[in-house]
Amino acid sequence: MTSSPGSREIIGILGGMGPAATADFFAKLVAMTPGHSDQGHLKTVIWSDPTIPDRTEALLGTGLDPTPWLVKGGILLRDAGATVIAIPCNTAHAFVPQISEQVELPIVHMIGEVARHLAALHPSVRTAGLLATTGTVRAGLYPQWLERVGIKLVLPDSDSQEADVMVAIRAVKAGKRGPLVTDPLARAAQRLVDHGAQVIIAGCTEIPLGLDAGRVPVLLVDPCVVLAKALVRRAQTARKPEHPQ
Amino acid sequence: MTSSPGSREIIGILGGMGPAATADFFAKLVAMTPGHSDQGHLKTVIWSDPTIPDRTEALLGTGLDPTPWLVKGGILLRDAGATVIAIPCNTAHAFVPQISEQVELPIVHMIGEVARHLAALHPSVRTAGLLATTGTVRAGLYPQWLERVGIKLVLPDSDSQEADVMVAIRAVKAGKRGPLVTDPLARAAQRLVDHGAQVIIAGCTEIPLGLDAGRVPVLLVDPCVVLAKALVRRAQTARKPEHPQ
Numbered sequence: 274m275t276s277s278p279g280s281r282e283i284i285g286i287l288g289g290m291g292p293a294a295t296a297d298f299f300a301k302l303v304a305m306t307p308g309h310s311d312q313g314h315l316k317t318v319i320w321s322d323p324t325i326p327d328r329t330e331a332l333l334g335t336g337l338d339p340t341p342w343l344v345k346g347g348i349l350l351r352d353a354g355a356t357v358i359a360i361p362c363n364t365a366h367a368f369v370p371q372i373s374e375q376v377e378l379p380i381v382h383m384i385g386e387v388a389r390h391l392a393a394l395h396p397s398v399r400t401a402g403l404l405a406t407t408g409t410v411r412a413g414l415y416p417q418w419l420e421r422v423g424i425k426l427v428l429p430d431s432d433s434q435e436a437d438v439m440v441a442i443r444a445v446k447a448g449k450r451g452p453l454v455t456d457p458l459a460r461a462a463q464r465l466v467d468h469g470a471q472v473i474i475a476g477c478t479e480i481p482l483g484l485d486a487g488r489v490p491v492l493l494v495d496p497c498v499v500l501a502k503a504l505v506r507r508a509q510t511a512r513k514p515e516h517p518q
Numbered sequence: 519m520t521s522s523p524g525s526r527e528i529i530g531i532l533g534g535m536g537p538a539a540t541a542d543f544f545a546k547l548v549a550m551t552p553g554h555s556d557q558g559h560l561k562t563v564i565w566s567d568p569t570i571p572d573r574t575e576a577l578l579g580t581g582l583d584p585t586p587w588l589v590k591g592g593i594l595l596r597d598a599g600a601t602v603i604a605i606p607c608n609t610a611h612a613f614v615p616q617i618s619e620q621v622e623l624p625i626v627h628m629i630g631e632v633a634r635h636l637a638a639l640h641p642s643v644r645t646a647g648l649l650a651t652t653g654t655v656r657a658g659l660y661p662q663w664l665e666r667v668g669i670k671l672v673l674p675d676s677d678s679q680e681a682d683v684m685v686a687i688r689a690v691k692a693g694k695r696g697p698l699v700t701d702p703l704a705r706a707a708q709r710l711v712d713h714g715a716q717v718i719i720a721g722c723t724e725i726p727l728g729l730d731a732g733r734v735p736v737l738l739v740d741p742c743v744v745l746a747k748a749l750v751r752r753a754q755t756a757r758k759p760e761h762p763q
Contacts, residue, residue, distance in 0.1 A: 289559070289561070289562075290556060291555075291556040292548040292551075292556065292559045292560075292562070293545070293548045293549070295544075296541060296545035296548050297545070299540075299544060299564075299566075300538070300541035300542070303537045303538045303541050304538070304693070306537075307693075308692075308693070309692045309693075310688070310691050310692060311534065311535060311536040311537065311568040311569075311570070311572070311691055312568055312569055312572075313568070314534070314536070314537045314566075314568035315537075315568070316534070316567050316569065317534075317537070317566040318563070318564065318565055318566070318598075319544075319562070319563065319564035319566070320562075320563055320598070321544075321559075321561065321562040321563070321564070322561050323556040323557055323559035323561065324556075324557055324561065325556070327556070327557075349563070349598050349599070352597070352598070353563075353565070353594050353597070353598050354594070443555070446555050447553070447554045447555060448549070448554075
């Protein structure tokens with residue numbers, strides 16, 4: 274059997290954190306791919322394991338370390354033929370060094386891509402607001418990358434982090450949508466804008482499922498869209514050697 | 519590593535036909551699963567291979583036989599741990615006997631599930647309208663199953679099949695949405711209703727992406743939703759032995 278031209282890259286999606294966010298990410302990846310028929314799209318293998326222990330709980334020291342699950346999933350993707358891994362969960366990026374070491378495949382780093390995206394396309398941004406899990410915040414994932422491109426973060430205060438952001442994220446994970454989710458997220462975003470945020474980063478993959486860009490008075494950056502675009506660019510580069518101009 | 523209770527079933531999705539329909543099916547599967555947190559959901563492995571040769575062309579004798587691609591995908595899912603296979607592509611069901619024989623995993627048959635669903639929940643339906651690819655129509659997949667439950671099919675005439683249904687399906691596969699897709703599908707559905715259809719079956723996984731139930735004057739059955747519900751029921755049954763009451 275031969276496969277279509279340009280199909281050397283096989284995207285591996287390490288997902289299930291949560292499953293709805295994985296489905297949303299896959300839909301975005303398909304939408305970002307400029308295919309005119311099925312055959313123009315990218316081969317993709319997805320492992321959606323919703324039993325991966327909660328990443329935030331692990332980072333706060335109150336839950337199991339998810340690393341063995343993440344590594345097992347990465348190896349499953351590699352064995353299925355994946356040539357690159359994407360992880361549509363911000364908090365899980367705290368475990369990327371361990372996954373990378375044990376799975377031995379390139380991982381396109383969602384948070385690194387957000388930093389590159391802001392620096393390249395929105396160079397006037399100096400202050401970004403972050404809506405993310407408490408795990409992502411505590412692990413310092415965003416400052417690590419954003420400081421390199423000269424962007425400072427503003428975060429919700431601890432009350433808003435729990436009562437607005439985490440309550441909304443848990444509600445999305447439980448399948449809820451609508452004002453119960455949207456209102457606290459919009460309120461938290463507005464507070465960050467009041468504290469100088471020029472953009473809001475929807476830094477948990479559940480947030481774009483619950484918050485429409487129209488409810489935020491500044492640009493709302495969806496890291497899943499940024500990651501999907503980075504994967505498509507990478508696959509387009511990967512196919513070039515097969516099709517010399 | 520132990521996994522969560524009730525996670526014995528691993529859903530394998532043989533997809534990519536097209537990829538947007540696979541993403542839509544996965545989102546429906548997640549939405550139909552009654553989980554209150556990530557950990558309540560089903561483990562799922564998805565192989566989305568958009569390079570699988572066009573199923574309709576194969577059935578019309580104008581394209582490659584997709585069986586080797588489908589079997590390879592099924593084996594990939596089995597090797598990744600899948601315990602059951604779902605195929606969110608109606609036309610690909612013409613190749614289920616060959617896949618089943620070579621992959622040796624149970625396949626939950628989407629079209630069989632639609633027949634069961636109509637017989638159980640809509641017993642007054644005697645005539646169903648089918649919007650599907652020309653491949654699905656020619657392969658006689660729906661009459662095979664619906665006749666067993668006493669339901670007769672009405673189909674678009676050959677002009678409407680090509681100019682309305684196939685044009686809209688190809689447009690969805692090319693990433694198009696909106697009236698260019700909705701209008702021909704709604705027109706074809708209305709004609710089937712005029713010819714006695716009491717329900718319309720959206721018998722190609724691209725159709726629910728392009729046609730809203732509100733545009734059809736009778737019940738619009740989405741086989742992806744029916745299949746997702748069947749998988750969830752199956753998984754709930756499969757987990758029972760682990761949790762005796």
